[in-house]
Amino acid sequence: MDYEILELGDVRLQRGGTLREAKLAYKTYGELNADKSNAIVYPTWYSGQHYENEWLIGEGMALDPTRYFIVIPNMLGNGISSSPSNTPPPHDRAAFPQVTMYDNVELQHSLVTERFGIERLELVTGWSMGAGQTYQWAVSHPDMVKRILPFCGAAKTSLHNIVFLEGVKAALTADAGFHNGWYDKQPVIGLRAMARVYAGWGFSQQFYREKIYEREPIGCGSLEDFLVGFWEGLFIKRDVNNLLTMLWTWQNADIGDSPGFAGVEEALGAIRALSIVMPAQQDLYFPPEDNEWEVAHMSRAELRVIPGAWGHFAGGGLNPVDTKFIDDALKELLAQEA
Amino acid sequence: MDYEILELGDVRLQRGGTLREAKLAYKTYGELNADKSNAIVYPTWYSGQHYENEWLIGEGMALDPTRYFIVIPNMLGNGISSSPSNTPPPHDRAAFPQVTMYDNVELQHSLVTERFGIERLELVTGWSMGAGQTYQWAVSHPDMVKRILPFCGAAKTSLHNIVFLEGVKAALTADAGFHNGWYDKQPVIGLRAMARVYAGWGFSQQFYREKIYEREPIGCGSLEDFLVGFWEGLFIKRDVNNLLTMLWTWQNADIGDSPGFAGVEEALGAIRALSIVMPAQQDLYFPPEDNEWEVAHMSRAELRVIPGAWGHFAGGGLNPVDTKFIDDALKELLAQEA
Numbered sequence: 305m306d307y308e309i310l311e312l313g314d315v316r317l318q319r320g321g322t323l324r325e326a327k328l329a330y331k332t333y334g335e336l337n338a339d340k341s342n343a344i345v346y347p348t349w350y351s352g353q354h355y356e357n358e359w360l361i362g363e364g365m366a367l368d369p370t371r372y373f374i375v376i377p378n379m380l381g382n383g384i385s386s387s388p389s390n391t392p393p394p395h396d397r398a399a400f401p402q403v404t405m406y407d408n409v410e411l412q413h414s415l416v417t418e419r420f421g422i423e424r425l426e427l428v429t430g431w432s433m434g435a436g437q438t439y440q441w442a443v444s445h446p447d448m449v450k451r452i453l454p455f456c457g458a459a460k461t462s463l464h465n466i467v468f469l470e471g472v473k474a475a476l477t478a479d480a481g482f483h484n485g486w487y488d489k490q491p492v493i494g495l496r497a498m499a500r501v502y503a504g505w506g507f508s509q510q511f512y513r514e515k516i517y518e519r520e521p522i523g524c525g526s527l528e529d530f531l532v533g534f535w536e537g538l539f540i541k542r543d544v545n546n547l548l549t550m551l552w553t554w555q556n557a558d559i560g561d562s563p564g565f566a567g568v569e570e571a572l573g574a575i576r577a578l579s580i581v582m583p584a585q586q587d588l589y590f591p592p593e594d595n596e597w598e599v600a601h602m603s604r605a606e607l608r609v610i611p612g613a614w615g616h617f618a619g620g621g622l623n624p625v626d627t628k629f630i631d632d633a634l635k636e637l638l639a640q641e642a
Numbered sequence: 643m644d645y646e647i648l649e650l651g652d653v654r655l656q657r658g659g660t661l662r663e664a665k666l667a668y669k670t671y672g673e674l675n676a677d678k679s680n681a682i683v684y685p686t687w688y689s690g691q692h693y694e695n696e697w698l699i700g701e702g703m704a705l706d707p708t709r710y711f712i713v714i715p716n717m718l719g720n721g722i723s724s725s726p727s728n729t730p731p732p733h734d735r736a737a738f739p740q741v742t743m744y745d746n747v748e749l750q751h752s753l754v755t756e757r758f759g760i761e762r763l764e765l766v767t768g769w770s771m772g773a774g775q776t777y778q779w780a781v782s783h784p785d786m787v788k789r790i791l792p793f794c795g796a797a798k799t800s801l802h803n804i805v806f807l808e809g810v811k812a813a814l815t816a817d818a819g820f821h822n823g824w825y826d827k828q829p830v831i832g833l834r835a836m837a838r839v840y841a842g843w844g845f846s847q848q849f850y851r852e853k854i855y856e857r858e859p860i861g862c863g864s865l866e867d868f869l870v871g872f873w874e875g876l877f878i879k880r881d882v883n884n885l886l887t888m889l890w891t892w893q894n895a896d897i898g899d900s901p902g903f904a905g906v907e908e909a910l911g912a913i914r915a916l917s918i919v920m921p922a923q924q925d926l927y928f929p930p931e932d933n934e935w936e937v938a939h940m941s942r943a944e945l946r947v948i949p950g951a952w953g954h955f956a957g958g959g960l961n962p963v964d965t966k967f968i969d970d971a972l973k974e975l976l977a978q979e980a
Contacts, residue, residue, distance in 0.1 A: 463865055464842060464850035470869060471809070471839035478835040480818030497816040501809035501839050504802060509929050512802035527801055531808060588926065591847050 307331040307354055307384065310415050318563075321401025324391070328411045329384040330354065330377045333361050334369030336420060343422045344374045345412060347430045347437035350550050351542050354378055357434070359621030366634030372426065377412040379433065381549035385411075388485070388545035397545050398485025405433075405440040405557045412437070413445060427638060428577075429453040431619040432590070433550070436461075436557045442575040443559045450642040452575070453634055455582040455610070456590050456619035459598050460558040460568040465589045468505055469555050475501045476544060485545050492540060498547070499535040506535075508586035508615035516613060521622055572601035578642040579605035580633050584618035584626070608633055645669040645692055645722065648753050656901075659739025662729070666749045667722035668692065668715045671699050672707030674758060681760045682712045683750060685768045685775035688888050689880050692716055695772070697959030704972030710764065715750040717771065719887035723749075726823070726883035735883050736823025743771075743778040743895045750775070751783060765976060766915075767791040769957040770928070771888070774799075774895045780913040781897045788980040790913070791972055793920040793948070794928050794957035797936050798896040798906040803927045806843055807893050813839045814882060823883050830878060836885070837873040844873075846924035846953035854951060859960055910939035916980040917943035918971050922956035922964070946971055 312326040331354040336343060344367060348357055354376040361367040367374050378385040380403045388400035395401065416422045428441040428449050435457020442449045443459075458465070479494030481487055507516075516522070517530040524530040539547070560568030581599050583592040592609050599607040610618045610629050618626040650664040669692040674681060682705060686695055692714040699705040705712050716723040718741045726738035733739065754760045766779040766787050773795020780787045781797075796803070817832030819825055845854075854860070855868040862868035877885070898906030919937050921930040930947050937945040948956045948967050956964040 462847065462851060463853065464847040466865065467838075467850060467869070468842040471813070471835075471842055474835035474838040475809070475813040475816060478813060478816035478831050493816050497809075497812035497835075500805075500812040504806040504809055504843075509800065509802040509926075509931070512805060513800060513932070515801065527804065531805070588847075593847070594851070 307378070310419055312411060312414060315407075315411065317401055318404045318406045319402045321403075323380070323386050323401060323403070323407075324395055326411065327386045327390075328377060328415055330375055330415060333367075333374040333376075334372050336373040336422070340420070340422050341424065341426070342372045343416065343420070343425050344372050344427045344429070345416060345425055345441065346374055346376050346428070347408070347412065347434040348376065348379045348382060349430065349432040349434045350554060351382065351539065351547060353382055353384060359627065360631065366631050366638055375416065375420075377415060379437070379550060379553070380408055380411070381546050381553065383543060383546050387543070388549055389543040400545065400549055402556075403549065403553055404561070405436050405553060405559070406444065406562050408437055408553070409440040409444050412441070423448065425449050427451045427453065427634070429455070429634065430457070431455050432457050432616065433554055433557070436554070439559050439575075440562070442577045442579070443562055443565070443571045446574055446576045449577045451579070451637050451640075452577045453580045453582060453637055455630055456584050456587055456616050458557070458590055458594055459572060460560060461555055462589075462594055466555050468589050469551055471501050472498045473548065473551055476547060482544060485548070487544065490540070491544055495540045495542070495544060496536050499539040500531060502539070503531055503535045505588050506616050508588065508613050510586060510613040511615055514613060521624070569601050572598055573603070575602050575605075577604070578637065578640060580608050580637050581605055582608050582610060582630065582633060584610040584612070584615055586613060587616045587618070589616060645716070648757055650749060650752060653745075653749065655739055656742045656744050657740045659741075661718070661724050661739060661741070661745075662733055664749060665724045665728075666715060666753055668713055668753060671705075671712040671714075672710050674711040674760070678758070678760050679762065679764070680710045681754065681758070681763050682710050682765045682767070683754060683763055683779065684712055684714050684766070685746070685750065685772040686714065686717045686720060687768065687770040687772045688892060689720065689877065689885060691720055691722060697965065698969065704969050704976055713754065713758075715753060717775070717888060717891070718746050718749070719884050719891065721881060721884050725881070726887055727881040738883065738887055740894075741887065741891055742899070743774050743891060743897070744782065744900050746775055746891070747778040747782050750779070761786065763787050765789045765791065765972070767793070767972065768795070769793050770795050770954065771892055771895070774892070777897050777913075778900070780915045780917070781900055781903070781909045784912055784914045787915045789917070789975050789978075790915045791918045791920060791975055793968055794922050794925055794954055796895070796928055796932055797910060798898060799893055800927075800932050804893050806927050807889055809839050810836045811886065811889055814885060820882060823886070825882065828878070829882055832882060833878045833880070834874045837877040838869060840877070841869055841873045843926050844954050846926065846951050848924060848951035849953055852951060859962070907939050910936055911941070913940050913943075915942070916975065916978060918946050918975050919943055920946050920948060920968065920971060922948040922950070922953055924951060925954045925956070927954060
């Protein structure tokens with residue numbers, strides 16, 4: 305086990321459920337300095353675990369562990385933090401409660417403040433649902449978060465994105481082996497179906513047109529090889545109830561739904577962090593237009609678009625060109641007085 | 643029954659199968675004139691039947707039945723032309739042979755020439771897979787087709803579109819009730835799942851962002867109402883094997899795969915029809931870039947993009963503004979000497 309667990313006891317959730325003996329799995333990189341002024345939080349994305357975030361951390365990069373203390377908290381439902389798959393009865397599997405972005409960030413806040421005694425964060429950043437948590441951090445703890453760089457994500461899940469996820473969910477649960485979540489083994493037909501549904505969304509039309517999946521760094525032999533090797537491989541290692549828990553979190557993500565706020569516009573206006581908001585030009589479910597609207601409602605934010613053909617997965621760490629683009633922006637942001 | 647059937651006997655298919663006692667269902671509008679010089683062919687789209695094409699036909703419109711003789715042939719697999727659902731054993735249901743765009747057009751050619759004795763077509767036009775058949779007509783019978791206006795479709799199905807359809811297929815067949823096509827009743831879980839997968843693709847991000855589905859002419863009460871009422875309603879009335887037959891035709895559509903051609907570029911170059919190629923600006927699976935590439939390889943073609951937020955369904959006849967845009971182009975094209 306290459307990570308640690310923070311035990312949080314019973315945690316009351318935003319939508320009324322309770323997370324019994326809540327567990328937050330996390331991993332840290334680098335050392336917290338004496339005045340605790342070098343901390344960065346970098347949450348995970350839909351289905352991902354901490355090790356799948358590590359591509360953005362390294363010596364010489366913005367997230368340099370020789371300089372910063374970087375905390376990757378695992379999202380609830382991702383299989384190692386509290387999840388349907390690891391919670392004992394009666395709150396296990398299909399009975400796992402609904403958790404929101406707000407809930408995720410509250411647990412992460414406990415980790416950062418109680419375990420480490422950190423009062424200020426130099427940066428929160430993340431990809432996709434990690435970007436959603438990044439926004440949530442800036443809204444829930446405006447005095448604590450100095451800078452944010454959400455990439456390929458949104459402050460509030462768009463209706464189109466909700467529809468895309470309805471397709472994913474319908475494919476996942478169409479498998480009779482799903483049994484409303486009370487399966488004894490993973491319903492793999494549903495998992496493979498949802499992977500194929502996802503495949504068209506994850507990368508752009510141009511990415512497929514130019515067969516970028518055949519070239520390095522992906523290097524698949526054919527389209528079918530890519531669908532099985534990359535996409536089915538990404539999801540068949542996950543638990544279906546876990547995926548549905550995170551999918552619910554995603555569909556219901558809205559910083560404007562946080563306590564004390566009357567909607568997303570008000571919540572965006574309350575963000576005080578210095579911000580670079582970074583969509584990918586050809587992202588099919590987090591299109592730049594949505595982030596553009598957000599930035600217009602934020603006080604210290606710049607919109608900076610990742611160019612190129614990789615779509616949503618520009619933020620997935622596979623393409624060195626996109627990774628450099630993100631890393632350069634992170635360096636620039638961290639160098640600015642906030 | 644508001645349509646007619648042409649019986650074609652046993653028809654050998656491009657990929658080696660045989661369509662036994664092939665049936666081509668069609669409907670005509672208007673009268674064929676004495677010198678048979680006023681015929682238009684207007685094929686159907688994925689899952690659609692002739693009556694779902696009629697929105698583009700009317701007095702005062704380009705496809706004016708007081709002036710033209712308009713033939714709507716139903717695509718093979720659509721439930722009334724030869725299909726898995728209406729073919730007797732042993733070639734019924736999951737044993738129905740693979741049919742291509744080329745096959746579809748060959749049967750339509752028999753209808754037009756043998757039943758009606760027509761030698762020249764003023765126009766072939768169609769939406770989506772109807773656009774694919776339009777291209778195929780111009781390639782298979784270059785001397786016969788004077789003009790084409792394919793809208794929201796392609797000469798060859800793109801890799802990205804193939805991936806989108808893999809998602810549709812995976813959702814449709816994940817239902818255990820599918821039984822590899824040998825179901826006794828329609829696997830409705832799969833049908834509803836594929837409808838939800840389709841929903842994100844059919845309309846643009848902007849369409850959902852602005853909740854255009856809540857306004858007339860759609861006028862749904864909520865997103866869920868739209869997903870059930872429009873999307874599930876569109877597909878649950880279809881037969882699953884029929885949908886899979888047409889999906890195969892779609893995934894394998896390529897005018898360059900026609901006898902005598904070495905690829906799509908050569909086939910595009912062989913089109914002699916005066917052409918307006920009309921993508922929708924925000925179509926997520928037939929993006930304008932693909933048509934732009936096609937037009938660059940055609941000799942007498944103009945690219946004209948349908949503006950606005952309706953995405954692929956700009957060509958579906960629901961939005962009066964888009965319908966007028968298409969109709970205006972058809973009028974202009976028909977008025978030109980070809």
